[in-house]
């Protein structure tokens with residue numbers, strides 16, 4: 001399986017490689033953000049728009065899920081937030097004329113970058129069976145097509161409904177209601193490819209699949225471990241939080257195969273020292289770990305903690321906490337004491353001394369927060385790894401007290417809220433009971449497809465209709481060739497989107513594009529101006545109000561689209577659901593959410609208070625652990641050492657500084673020294689030499705998996721880079737073709753996008 005490099009990718013000619021940066025933000029960040037903003041939306045609109053990001057009366061930044069601080073700067077500055085906003089608020093348009101000029105086949109040959117740069121979608125478009133391009137269609141006709149094709153299915157389980165994490169709480173709630181009224185739980189979402197491993201591990205061990213800290217905990221802690229996360233690029237506002245934590249005396253350790261610039265030094269553009277001076281050194285210690293080595297590292301820490309307690313009984317572990325609040329300690333401790341140093345050193349690639357020195361920091365910290373993102377969640381043993389992080393914090397009572405806890409840092413700005421609203425292919429019974437009682441129906445109980453299962457089902461003809469509420473499934477999903485075949489095998493694909501992307505080009509026999517309002521845009525309904533709500537990474541719920549004039553008069557809000565789709569597709573509009581009322585006034589949706597979802601009581605009133613409100617989190621709030629044992633569970637996890645055959649490398653697929661998932665803002669990765677190119681492969685200089693390669697050589701990356709299928713990503717340029725030996729890195733989505741569909745994390749079924757065994761072949 002080979003995927004051609006899209007024609008307009010600059011390839012070799014324009015690529016420039018310089019040394020990686022050792023600081024993040026500063027003036028170059030401001031300049032870069034403004035350059036993007038001006039190019040997309042002009043100077044005046046840029047200013048207006050950027051001033052209302054994350055303000056109490058403005059819109060929630062569509063960039064990431066990092067929470068807002070109590071005291072906001074007038075425009076809390078974030079380069080990548082500004083780019084995300086510019087991308088949505090762009091003045092460029094993709095209208096019916098564009099689609100008349102371009103066939104689907106032509107669009108499918110373009111890169112994600114080119115597609116995204118065309119601008120905002122303005123009209124509903126339809127590609128009829130046999131047609132080579134989209135043509136304009138009315139909204140009513142579009143909903144009639146959906147109703148017809150859903151109605152033609154033998155079973156509702158032949159349809160799948162994807163959600164990307166930008167959908168608001170209200171949109172997500174109505175979407176899952178519609179899908180369950182239809183009779184299926186086929187609700188795959190981007191979380192399946194993202195933090196599902198965190199959710200799986202945390203639900204089992206602490207009883208709730210969400211992190212246990214608030215922003216203030218970071219300011220109060222002694223030690224922050226940032227594991228498998230690149231906040232300088234992906235959560236830039238987290239750097240300000242780390243800076244504040246440092247001001248208050250916290251230590252920061254980064255565990256990462258790459259020395260990411262944002263974690264070295266931060267030049268806060270809102271502080272004079274950040275603009276003129278050297279900035280703040282954020283990271284006190286860097287553990288350059290091998291890909292997938294974190295489980296071993298935390299097992300080593302846990303063994304060392306137990307041994308330190310043996311040496312000085314009563315001084316290290318929190319015995320009271322363990323006795324009162326946890327289950328399974330003895331079994332865990334027996335196993336942890338047997339952790340083999342040989343395995344640990346092999347898996348981590350670290351020296352025993354490095355681990356011991358870092359452990360001294362652990363030992364002297366009374367309060368610890370562990371933050372993590374995709375570096376922990378996208379491996380085969382991600383769930384055991386995160387369970388081991390939980391063990392680590394439980395040992396010293398670091399959950400459910402100020403300044404300590406678990407901090408999975410979410411990606412999409414409302415991915416956590418969407419799950420709270422019931423976007424889940426394996427919903428829990430209590431949620432379904434409440435939903436059924438509120439709306440007078442019997443929700444389906446059987447589990448639905450997650451993202452990987454949905455691809456298999458489409459490939460095999462079992463799912464015939466695919467609807468996506470946002471996102472870019474074709475580019476985000478693993479095994480690009482298989483995913484493309486799967487989508488093309490559908491009778492109908494429906495994309496509810498703001499911007500053109502590959503999922504519009506690689507579509508079912510019939511295809512619909514339903515263009516919607518974005519976060520930044522005013523949503524005017526007969527019931528007045530409407531606002532939506534979102535939940536951030538730390539369980540805070542707040543309002544988001546768009547300000548800009550919509551990209552086109554034809555656009556509908558996501559909520560309106562869902563209501564009309566449901567009304568058209570469900571027999572007699574779906575029992576007693578007043579879709580038209582919901583569409584007219586979102587307060588009515590919130591009233592229903594308040595009755596169905598725990599923690600949302602009095603939703604409309606509470607969310608109007610400044611800053612919104614916090615959702616309950618039993619472990620954090622009062623050390624209650626709603627697990628099966630009623631206690632926090634220690635777990636025993638077999639160590640997985642990722643061994644790579646001779647001459648092969650382990651590849652991680654990650655984000656550049658100029659992209660938002662599959663949306664490519666530009667072709668630079670400033671912090672890593674890459675300019676004007678994305679088809680680059682970061683390799684240790686000794687590995688380059690061992691392969692007989694030098695920097696700049698063209699290579700094909702070929703992935704090797706037990707299914708024997710050869711997956712090839714052609715025409716990459718090698719870059720000598722400080723990554724651990726045996727490990728290499730390249731950008732997604734160009735490398736998704738290499739991620740085998742069947743290579744997924746145990747339990748969570750998340751694609752192993754951060755550990756793919758590859759070989760390099762000199763390209764011709």
Ligand SMILES: Nc1nc2c(c(=O)[nH]1)N[C@H]1C(S)=C(S)[C@@H](COP(=O)(O)OP(=O)(O)OC[C@H]3O[C@@H](n4cnc5c(=O)[nH]c(N)nc54)[C@H](O)[C@@H]3O)O[C@H]1N2
Nearest residue numbers: 080228229230234291292373374375411412654655660661
């Ligand atoms: N600007 C911008 N912001 C974003 C996004 C974006 O694309 N652009 N995406 C959003 C989304 S949906 C998400 S989920 C987040 C993603 O945020 P991140 O998780 O920070 O994103 P990645 O680029 O995948 O980076 C993974 C990091 O983990 C490290 N890593 C990889 N494998 C391992 C490992 O085995 N162990 C350890 N310890 N480290 C490892 C990599 O070197 C890298 O630093 O960001 C969100 N915010």
Ligand SMILES: Nc1nc2c(c(=O)[nH]1)N[C@H]1C(S)=C(S)[C@@H](COP(=O)(O)OP(=O)(O)OC[C@H]3O[C@@H](n4cnc5c(=O)[nH]c(N)nc54)[C@H](O)[C@@H]3O)O[C@H]1N2
Nearest residue numbers: 164194470471472476496497498499501653661662732753
């Ligand atoms: N190899 C590899 N693959 C990965 C990852 C990886 O690290 N490596 N990361 C995974 C992760 S963490 C994630 S979260 C997924 C992301 O997967 P997705 O969420 O599916 O992808 P995005 O690129 O964020 O989606 C971008 C599209 O969303 C649409 N959009 C933007 N804003 C809105 C809006 O407000 N409403 C609507 N309806 N549409 C909107 C636009 O049309 C845009 O083109 O990718 C995963 N895939």
Ligand SMILES: [Mo]
Nearest residue numbers: 194195411412
């Ligand atoms: Mo994500």
